[in-house]
Amino acid sequence: MCPIHRIDINGLWYNIRMRLLMHLCCANCAVYPLKSLLERTKPVFPAFKVTGYWFNPNIEPLEEYDRRLDAMLELERLWGLDVIYNDAHDNSLYKCAVEEITSRGGTRCEACYTLRLDRTAMKAKETGADAFSTSLLISPFQKHELVREAGVKAGKIHGVEFFDDDDRSGWREGTALSRKLGLYRQNYCGCMASRREREAGRKLGRAARKAEAAVK
Numbered sequence: 456m457c458p459i460h461r462i463d464i465n466g467l468w469y470n471i472r473m474r475l476l477m478h479l480c481c482a483n484c485a486v487y488p489l490k491s492l493l494e495r496t497k498p499v500f501p502a503f504k505v506t507g508y509w510f511n512p513n514i515e516p517l518e519e520y521d522r523r524l525d526a527m528l529e530l531e532r533l534w535g536l537d538v539i540y541n542d543a544h545d546n547s548l549y550k551c552a553v554e555e556i557t558s559r560g561g562t563r564c565e566a567c568y569t570l571r572l573d574r575t576a577m578k579a580k581e582t583g584a585d586a587f588s589t590s591l592l593i594s595p596f597q598k599h600e601l602v603r604e605a606g607v608k609a610g611k612i613h614g615v616e617f618f619d620d621d622d623r624s625g626w627r628e629g630t631a632l633s634r635k636l637g638l639y640r641q642n643y644c645g646c647m648a649s650r651r652e653r654e655a656g657r658k659l660g661r662a663a664r665k666a667e668a669a670v671k
């Protein structure tokens with residue numbers, strides 16, 4: 456979708472910028488997509504008016520949620536961003552979504568994307584944004600197609616367009632930039648299951664290294 460909307464007023468065409476509500480899953484993922492959007496927004500070519508939207512209710516435990524929220528607040532301060540915070544740390548919302556989606560054969564991640572993007576689309580509609588998107592789209596660790604599908608579906612339900620900006624090629628640059636900015640970097644996706652999987656993976660890695668060392 457073209458970021459410039461052309462409107463016809465009394466026979467004259469005007470370019471106006473797209474008001475985009477960007478769901479921010481964490482500061483690290485948000486760095487590159489925000490930079491890329493802001494770079495495309497020059498005074499003479501005002502492509503986007505970007506507002507961030509924080510809604511990630513299932514990051515566990517609470518201390519981890521707070522750490523990621525603080526990182527987002529820090530990025531907001533450093534870059535002078537405009538961010539709306541839906542500061543709801545409420546795992547029951549996620550559990551409900553998981554129950555519903557898995558009963559139809561879906562996965563927990565699908566439920567997680569659906570919940571977050573549904574709320575973002577709702578907020579986009581409420582605030583009069585032209586479209587919404589999500590920083591989840593940049594992560595090579597997320598299921599990209601499922602994120603897109605959840606976004607398109609939420610957009611249809613709430614009558615607002617999903618802006619599908621595939622930023623995966625900017626992942627390395629975003630990582631380097633978030634390190635440079637000194638932002639807190641998490642080592643698991645967010646829910647308790649992802650934390651357990653990460654721990655299990657580390658244990659397996661340690662055991663494999665030990666076994667390898669014993670053979671040498």
Ligand code: SF4
Nearest residue numbers: 564567644645646649
């Ligand atoms: S692994 Fe990540 S995307 Fe999947 S359910 Fe957990 S927090 Fe959500």
